[in-house]
Amino acid sequence: MNNTIKSNEQSPLYRFVLGLADDSVVLSHRLSEWCSNAPYLEEDIALSNIALDYVGRARMFYQYAAEVEGKGRSEDDLAYLRSEREFTNLLIHELPKGDFGFTMVRQFLLDAFYNLYLTQLVDSKDETIAAIAAKAIKETRYHLKRSEPWIRQLSEGTEESRSRIVRALEELKDFVGEMFLMEEWETSLVEQGIAIDRAALQPDWDRYIQGFLGESGIEFGDAQLQIRGGRNGIHTEHLGHMLSEMQYLQRTHPGMEW
Amino acid sequence: MQTLDKDEAVEQATFDQRISDEQKIEPTDWMPDDYRKNLIRQMSQHAHSEVIGMQPEGNWITRAPTLRRKAVLLSKVQDEAGHGLYLYSATESLGITRSQMIDALQSGKAKYASIFNYPTLTWADIGAIGWLVDGAAIVNQITLQRTSYGPYARAMVRICKEESFHQRQGYEIMTVLAHGTQVQKQMAQDAMNRNWWPSLMMFGPHDSESAHSSRSMGWKIKRMSNDDLRQKFIDQTVPQIEALGLDMPDPLIKWNEERGHYDSGEINWEEFYQVINGAGPCNYQRIKHHKAAHSEGEWVREAVRSYRQKQQDKKTENAA
Numbered sequence: 001m002n003n004t005i006k007s008n009e010q011s012p013l014y015r016f017v018l019g020l021a022d023d024s025v026v027l028s029h030r031l032s033e034w035c036s037n038a039p040y041l042e043e044d045i046a047l048s049n050i051a052l053d054y055v056g057r058a059r060m061f062y063q064y065a066a067e068v069e070g071k072g073r074s075e076d077d078l079a080y081l082r083s084e085r086e087f088t089n090l091l092i093h094e095l096p097k098g099d100f101g102f103t104m105v106r107q108f109l110l111d112a113f114y115n116l117y118l119t120q121l122v123d124s125k126d127e128t129i130a131a132i133a134a135k136a137i138k139e140t141r142y143h144l145k146r147s148e149p150w151i152r153q154l155s156e157g158t159e160e161s162r163s164r165i166v167r168a169l170e171e172l173k174d175f176v177g178e179m180f181l182m183e184e185w186e187t188s189l190v191e192q193g194i195a196i197d198r199a200a201l202q203p204d205w206d207r208y209i210q211g212f213l214g215e216s217g218i219e220f221g222d223a224q225l226q227i228r229g230g231r232n233g234i235h236t237e238h239l240g241h242m243l244s245e246m247q248y249l250q251r252t253h254p255g256m257e258w
Numbered sequence: 259m260q261t262l263d264k265d266e267a268v269e270q271a272t273f274d275q276r277i278s279d280e281q282k283i284e285p286t287d288w289m290p291d292d293y294r295k296n297l298i299r300q301m302s303q304h305a306h307s308e309v310i311g312m313q314p315e316g317n318w319i320t321r322a323p324t325l326r327r328k329a330v331l332l333s334k335v336q337d338e339a340g341h342g343l344y345l346y347s348a349t350e351s352l353g354i355t356r357s358q359m360i361d362a363l364q365s366g367k368a369k370y371a372s373i374f375n376y377p378t379l380t381w382a383d384i385g386a387i388g389w390l391v392d393g394a395a396i397v398n399q400i401t402l403q404r405t406s407y408g409p410y411a412r413a414m415v416r417i418c419k420e421e422s423f424h425q426r427q428g429y430e431i432m433t434v435l436a437h438g439t440q441v442q443k444q445m446a447q448d449a450m451n452r453n454w455w456p457s458l459m460m461f462g463p464h465d466s467e468s469a470h471s472s473r474s475m476g477w478k479i480k481r482m483s484n485d486d487l488r489q490k491f492i493d494q495t496v497p498q499i500e501a502l503g504l505d506m507p508d509p510l511i512k513w514n515e516e517r518g519h520y521d522s523g524e525i526n527w528e529e530f531y532q533v534i535n536g537a538g539p540c541n542y543q544r545i546k547h548h549k550a551a552h553s554e555g556e557w558v559r560e561a562v563r564s565y566r567q568k569q570q571d572k573k574t575e576n577a578a
Contacts, residue, residue, distance in 0.1 A: 025325070032319045032328075035335055036312040036547065039555025041343050044312065048336040055329045062325070076324045100558050156568065157561025164557070249323040249381055256439055258323035258381070258431075 012185035014068045015088065016195055017129065018078065019231055021061030022089035025079055026239070027110070028054035029246055030097045039100055046146065050107070053139040060132045080250035084233070084240045091230040092175040094239045101164035104150045106172055111144035112208055113179050116201045125193035148212065155216035162218075169213075169220055177225035180205075183232075277478055282408035285351035293477050296470060297407050298352050299368070300479060302359045305345035307371035308338045310363075310544050314378040315387060323381060330427055331384060337420045344417070348409040364549050366536065371395075373456045375538030382435055382442075382449035388428015390450070390457040390495070396421045397491045398461065406478040429498065436502040447504050454507035458522075459530045461488040489519055496520050 010018075031051035038044040062075035092110065097103050118140055121133035154161040180202040182190075189195035206222045213220050229235065244251075249258070269288040276283065283289055315335050322328035346356045362368035373391050378384065399421060402414045435446035462468055462484040474480035482490075496511060510523035532538065 028328075029320060032332055035316040035319055035332070035339075036309075037551045037554075039551075039558035041309065041339055041346070043555075044339045045336055045343065048332050048339070052329060052332050052336070055325060055332065059325050059329070079325055080323075100555065153565040154558070154561050157563075157565040158557070160557050161561030161564075245320050248321050253439075253441060256442060257434055258327060 011068065012189050013126070013194065014065055015183075015185055015231075016189055017061050017065040017068060019088045019090075021058050021065055021078065022087050023093050024054045024061060025058035026087070026089045026242070027093040028052075028058060029242055030093070030095075031103070031107075033097050034103065043100075047103075050139075050143055053136075053143070057132065057136050060135075064128050064132070076250070080247045084235055084243055086233060087235065087239060087243070088231050088233055089239075090175075090178050091227060091236055092172065092179065094230075094236060094242060095172070095175065096238055098168065098171075099164060101154055101161065102168040102171065104147060104154065105165060105168035107143065108147040108151045109172060109176060109209065111140055111147050112212075113201070113205055114140040115144050116204055116208075117196055117198065120196045120201075124195070129194065151212070152216060155213070155218055166218060169218070173220070173224075174226035176223040178228045178230060180223060181225055181228055181231075186231075277406055280404075280478075282411060283406055284408045292473070293479075294352055296474060296477070297410065297479060298349060298354055299470075300474070301345055301349040301352070301407075301410055302354070302362065303369050303371075305342050305349060305359065306363045306368055307374065308342035308345060310370045310374045310548065311338050311391075312342075313544055313547055314374055314376070314540075315384060317378045318381060318384050321381070322384075327431070334388070334424050334427065337424065341413075341417050341420070344413050348413045351409050360552065364545060364552070366545070369534065370544075371460055372530070372533045372538060373453075373460055374544060375533050375540045376452065376456050377540055379452075380445050380449060382432070382445040383453065385428050385431030385435060385446065386449040386453040388424050388426075389432050389498070390428070390453050391460070392421050392424040392428060393495060394457045394460045394491050396425060397487055397494070401481040401487070404478075404481050410479075432502055436504055443504075446502070450499070450504055451507045455525060455529075456533075458488055458492070458525055459533075461485070461491070463527070463530070492520050492522055 028051045031047050031054065034047040034051075035044060038047055058079065059075050062078045066073045066075060066078060092106060095102075095106065098106075114136070118133045118137035122130055122137060124130040124133065151165065155165050156162070180199045182197065182199050186195050187197075190197045202223055210220055210222075227236075270290065273283070273287075273289060273293075276287075283293075312335050315331065315338070319328065319331055319335065322331050346359060349359065350356060359368065363370065371391075373387075378387065396418060399414050399418050403411055403418060405411045405414065432446050432450070435442040437443075462471075465471055465483045465485050468484055471480060471484060475483070492511075496506075499506060508523045510521065512521050514521045533541065536542075
C-alpha cells in the first residue's frame with residue numbers, strides 16, 4: 001500500500017533526499033520556537049544555533065531534491081508549497097516542542113541517531129549526499145556533546161527535572177521505532193550504496209541510549225515500532241498547524257519574490 | 259575621616275584627568291559612584307533592549323517567507339541574544355549580577371528601547387526593523403565605541419560590526435518588497451511609516467529635556483547629543499527612502515541648504531513619554547512574555563544548581 005500523493009511518479013532518490021530535507025526543516029522549525037523562550041539566554045542562543053544548522057541541512061537537501069526531480073522547482077517551492085500529505089518527515093521531528101525537558105530529550109534521541117546515521121552516510125556513493133552528510137556529522141557530534149550533559153543534569157538534578165525527563169521519554173517512546181523503519185524504495189537505494197540501512201543501526205542506538213540513561217538509573221526499553229507513517233505522508237495532527245504557520249506568506253501571496 | 263576624603267579627592271582628580279586624556283576606565287579602576295550607577299543604567303538598558311528585541315523579531319522566525327530569510331533572521335536574532343549576553347557580562351564588571359538586572363527589568367525599574375513596545379505586524383516590519391531600528395542603533399553605537407568605560411567601548415566595537423550586517427539585511431528585505439508587487443510595496447510603505455517615528459524616538463528626548471545627557475557627556479560615556487545623533491540618522495536615511503522609491507513618512511522632510519541637513523517634523527512627545535512610562539502597545543506583553551519564559555525555566559535552573567551541588571558534594575566526600 002502506498003499512500004503518498006503522487007509518490008508513484010517520484011524516483012526513489014528524490015523521495016529519499018526529500019525525506020531528509022523534510023526531517024531537517026520540521027525539526028528546525030520546532031527548535032526555532034524556543035527563541036526568547038529558553039530558561040537561559042545562553043540556551044536561546046544554543047537552540048537557535050542548532051535550528052540554524054538544521055535549516056542549513058534542509059536547504060542543501062531541498063536544493064538537491066529539486067535538482068534530482070528536474071522539474072525546475074526551487075528549495076522554497078518544496079518547503080513552502082507542499083501540503084501536509086506531501087511532507088515525508090519522520091514523525092518524531094514534528095511533535096510540538098513541549099517543555100525544555102521534552103525538547104532536550106528529543107534532541108538527545110535524535111542526536112544519537114544522526115550520529116550513527118551520518119557517520120555511515122558520509123560514505124554514500126552519491127557525492128552530493130556524502131558531502132552534505134560530511135558537513136552535518138560535524139554539527140551533530142557537537143549537538144550530541146551538548147545534549148548529553150543536559151540529559152545528565154536534568155536526570156540527576158531535582159525530582160521534578162527527573163520526572164520531566166522520564167515523562168518526555170514516555171511520550172517519545174512510541175515515535176522512536178519509526179527511525180529504524182525502512183521503506184521499500186529506500187532499501188533499493190541501500191543496495192546501490194546510496195542510502196543507509198537504518199534498521200541495522202538500531203542495536204547500537206538502543207545500547208547507547210540505554211547505557212547513557214542507565215548511568216542515571218533511568219530505564220528505557222528497546223525501540224519498538226509503534227506509530228508510523230511519516231515517510232508516506234501520514235502525520236500527527238500537529239504538522240498541519242506547523243505548516244499553516246510556516247507557509248503562511250507563500251500561500252497568502254503566491255508567486256512573489258521575498 | 260579626613261584622610262579618606264583626601265584620598266578620594268586624589269582619586270577623583272586622577273579619574274577626571276584620565277577622562278580628559280581620553281583614557282579608558284577599567285573595571286578595577288576607582289570611579290565615582292554616580293559614574294558607576296549611570297553606566298549600569300545605560301549598559302543594562304542596552305542589554306535589556308537586545309533581549310526584549312528578540313520578541314518582536316522572533317515573532318516572524320516561524321513565518322519567514324523563504325528558507326534563506328529564515329536562516330538570516332534566526333542568525334540575526336541569535337546575534338542580538340549574543341549582544342545581550344555580552345553586555346550583561348560587561349555590566350557585571352561594575353558589580354551587579356545578571357539576575358539583579360533581570361529583576362530590575364521585570365519590575366519595570368530598568369528600561370529597554372521603547373521601539374520594541376511596538377508590534378511587528380507584517381513581514382515588512384522585519385525589514386523596517388533591520389533597516390531603521392538597527393540603523394538608528396548603529397548611529398548611536400558608533401559613537402559609543404569611544405565611550406570612556408573600557409568594557410563598554412570594546413563591546414560596542416564588536417556589536418557594531420554585526421549591527422551593520424543586520425542593517426544591510428533589513429534594507430535588502432525592504433528593497434525586494436519595494437520593487438515587488440503592489441501588495442508588497444504597500445507592505446513596505448506601511449512598515450516604514452509605522453516604524454519611522456519610533457525609530458527617531460530611539461535617540462531620546464531633546465537635549466534640553468534629557469535627564470542624564472549633560473552629565474554623561476561630561477564623563478564621556480555619551481559622545482554626541484541626542485539631537486545631533488537623530489539628525490545624523492535622518493540625513494543618512496532620507497536618501498535611502500528615495501532610493502527605495504517609497505513616499506516620505508513625514509511630509510515635512512525637506513533638504514535645508516543653509517543648515518546642510520534635512521528638516522523634519524516634530525516627534526509626538528506625548529506618545530514618546532507614554533510608551534516610556536509603560537503604556538505603549540506591547541509594554542505589558544513584552545514583560546509578561548519575559549517573566550513567563552523566565553519562570554517556566556526556573557525548574558531547569560533549579561535542576562542545574564542541584565546537580566552541581568551534588569557533584570560538589572561527591573567531590574568533597576571522595577576527598578575526605
